[in-house]
Amino acid sequence: MQGHCPDSAQTPALIALSRERHATRRWRKPAEYGFARARRLVPLVLAEIDLAAAAMPLVFAQGADNDLPQPVAVLRLTAETSAYVSDDGRWLAPYIPALLRVYPFSARPAPQDDATGPPRMELLIDEGSGLISDDANDARFFDPYGAPSKALDAVIGFFRHYETSATATRTAMQALTQARTPDGASLFTPLRHGDTVQQGLLALDRAAFDALGDDSFLHLRAAGAIPLAMAHFISRTQLDWLGRAERALAQQPDPPNTAQDSAAGSAKPDIADFLSALAIAQQNDGQVQHAAPITTTKGTT
Known part of the structure; x- marks a missing residue:
């Protein structure tokens, strides 16, 4: 299950939820997103890639050992805190990644008692x-009989849908990883932003992707990988925007003579004010506060 952030430095200490430890305890949803301010990456699944790619860079985190690369949203490049989270904890982008919406919960695969049975998952919680x-005003984890409360049932349902989409995502990533151009080249290359290689992150090479033969392309389409690749290519423009936002928030000038400066002219918008205005507009129409949970649609969730 893709419930953990690949950026290990930002992964919280997670404890398995259990009746023994949490039978009488309660929890509440976060009132703001300050917990995500220092995060660099957050995993994504196919169900959310279109919305995520319209709001933030979608790239690929290298897997450990022989693990598949994983689609991730980049929340910050060189800044110590994310431009997507305001100083008072408001989320400023038009989309909130699913795993941030379900905080303080996460999940991971649980040991299987029966190899032929359905996959099991272990629910985790950030006790820090x-x-x-x-507090009696907060939601219980379990009812007095030890069964999951209605609030916890909703979280469990979220992760079941999330795992369905995570499985489809792994299928797509396996196809992208195995794909080769006619001369045998991989589609993946280290991610660069400007002259800097972003350690641990990968991008798809557009020229290599376009050089794929018809059979390879059809295989990627059957695996559900084409929408993921297209979302990645489109979202790459968000890297330039994010870099500009971080410089503006740090009150640093943009590098001279960039292609984006040439296209936009010499005027530099106040990105901090723009982000705040965007957040207010989204809050007014309820799109961010009431972001829909992941739901099942035609093979993905």
């Missing part, structure tokens, strides 16, 4: 989040 309490 400040969201675990004994």
Whole structure:
């Protein structure tokens, strides 16, 4: 299950949720997104790639050992904190990645008692989040009989749908990883932003992708990989925007004579004010606060 952020430096200490440890305890949803301010990456699945790619860079985190690369949203490049989170914890982008919406929960595959049975998952919680309490106004984890509460059932349902989409995502990533151009070249290349290689991150080479033969392209389409690749290519423009946002928020000038400066002219918008205005507009129409959960649609969730 893709429930953990590949950026290990930003992964919280997660504890398995259990009746023994949490039978009488309660939890509440975060009132803001300050917990994501220092995160660099957050995993994505196919169900959310279109919305995510319209709001932030979608690239690929290298897997450990022989693990598949994983689609991730880049929340910051060189800044210590993300431009997508305001100083007072407001989320400023038009889309909130699914795993941030379900915080302080995460999940991972659980040991299988029966290899032929359906996959099992273990629910995890960040006990350092400040969201675990004994306050009677907060939601219970379990009812008095030890069964998951209605609130916890909703979280479990979220992760079941999420895992369905994560499985489809792994299928797409396996196809992209195995694909080769007619001369045997891989589609993946180290991600560069300007003159800097972003350590641990990969991009798809557009020229290599376009050089694929018809059979390879059809295989990628059957695996559901084409929408993922297209979302990645389109979202790459967000890297330039994110870099400009980070410089503006740090009150640093843009490098001279960039292609984007040439196209936009010499005027430099106040990106911090723009982000805040965007967030206010989204809050007014409820799109961010009431972001829909992942739901099943035609093979993905």
